[in-house]
Amino acid sequence: GENVEQHPSTLSVQEGDSAVIKCTYSDSASNYFPWYKQELGKRPQLIIDIRSNVGEKKDQRIAVTLNKTAKHFSLHITETQPEDSAVYFCAASAWSDYKLSFGAGTTVTVRA
Amino acid sequence: EPEVTQTPSHQVTQMGQEVILRCVPISNHLYFYWYRQILGQKVEFLVSFYNNEISEKSEIFDDQFSVERPDGSNFTLKIRSTKLEDSAMYFCASRGTQGVYGYTFGSGTRLTVV
Numbered sequence A: 001g002e003n004v005e006q007h008p009s010t011l012s013v014q015e016g017d018s019a020v021i022k023c024t025y026s027d028s029a030s031n032y033f034p035w036y037k038q039e040l041g042k043r044p045q046l047i048i049d050i051r052s053n054v055g056e057k058k059d060q061r062i063a064v065t066l067n068k069t070a071k072h073f074s075l076h077i078t079e080t081q082p083e084d085s086a087v088y089f090c091a092a093s094a095w096s097d098y099k100l101s102f103g104a105g106t107t108v109t110v111r112a
Numbered sequence B: 001e002p003e004v005t006q007t008p009s010h011q012v013t014q015m016g017q018e019v020i021l022r023c024v025p026i027s028n029h030l031y032f033y034w035y036r037q038i039l040g041q042k043v044e045f046l047v048s049f050y051n052n053e054i055s056e057k058s059e060i061f062d063d064q065f066s067v068e069r070p071d072g073s074n075f076t077l078k079i080r081s082t083k084l085e086d087s088a089m090y091f092c093a094s095r096g097t098q099g100v101y102g103y104t105f106g107s108g109t110r111l112t113v114v
Helices: none
Strands: A004-007 A010-014 A019-025 A032-038 A045-051 A056-059 A062-067 A072-077 A086-092 A106-111 B005-007 B010-013 B019-024 B031-037 B043-050 B053-057 B065-068 B075-079 B088-095 B109-113
Touching (some): A032 A062, A045 A056, A045 A062, B005 B088, B019 B031, B019 B088
Parallel strands (some): A010 A106, B010 B109
Antiparallel strands (some): A062 A072, A086 A106, B005 B019, B031 B043, B043 B053, B065 B075, B088 B109
């Protein structure tokens, strides 16, 4: 099955700086890569996603890049704000079943 | 915005007891999922359900687990004889036929087995 590795496990950044989280996946059949933000005790919320026919996608301060050859994808948050503090999960799935395999999560702390 | 609703939000049960976790998916969605998250760990896939049958299940989803869509609106997860290690947050999710843009998680049920 799919195995998704995520790094780092914790990330502390100064407000206004950028944050980068990296994930790798193992199954070449995976072709959909969402990122979720989870605040304490809450549900995972989709913040951005990318499909395998696209190398990069941006939505305001958030961007995701995908390298299918190397089987890795990354989340970039620019101009971080205190409300960006949360746990971020990457995930991978194939369009055949949309079953999500999650990474272990990154706890992001934005220092004011 | 349509939501996936889960009840109860928190359930405490004695080890060995049966529990039923309930979910109301988004009304026009056709694919349903259960995931669980042990405290401080990643979200793990349990089972997917489509056309009134299980389409895939993980190793976690053993004989103690079952799912059902009893009335066309609710989607339930039953754990027959709970163990301490079943303590986790359980998330229901659903999606429509439009692809993963319709993939929505519920707010979760925190199950505590004592």
